[in-house]
Amino acid sequence: MGAWVLRATAFGVLVVVLRTLLGFAMIYWPTEGSWLRILCLAVIVLAVAAWGLADGRGDRQANPDPERGGADLTVRWLKAGVAGGLGSGLVAWILDLLPKLDLGGNGLLFELTAGASFIVLLIFVPAMAGVALGRFLAGREHRTGAAAAA
Structure with missing residues (x-):
């Protein structure tokens, strides 16, 4: 299985699970919606x-010299974001058709365009920030280790 498929599946499932939990929470605790939405958003961004x-x-x-390349993590995470966004939008739309389950009542067109694009960015942007930080930290460790060995 491709690395991007694993990431897309994991985060698509996470988005659907959090939207479902948020839907149940909004039925039973409608006044707590604002902080619950922020909590769900924080869980996704942090994950x-x-x-x-970890990827970066x-x-x-694996590739200590930044000039010699490494894995193309940008495309990997972009593919994961697009597949996760479209997949989670489709699944959320299908689940929203079930009675007693409220995921916002959005139509299929919305879920596959605006909703999916938000999820794509929600996956891609924090992932790229994490990749950059991971590469920076590992590069710094490599430089300090090489300086100490010399």
């Missing part, structure tokens, strides 16, 4: 950034 950090760190450790 994506952590995985991006691993890539820099």
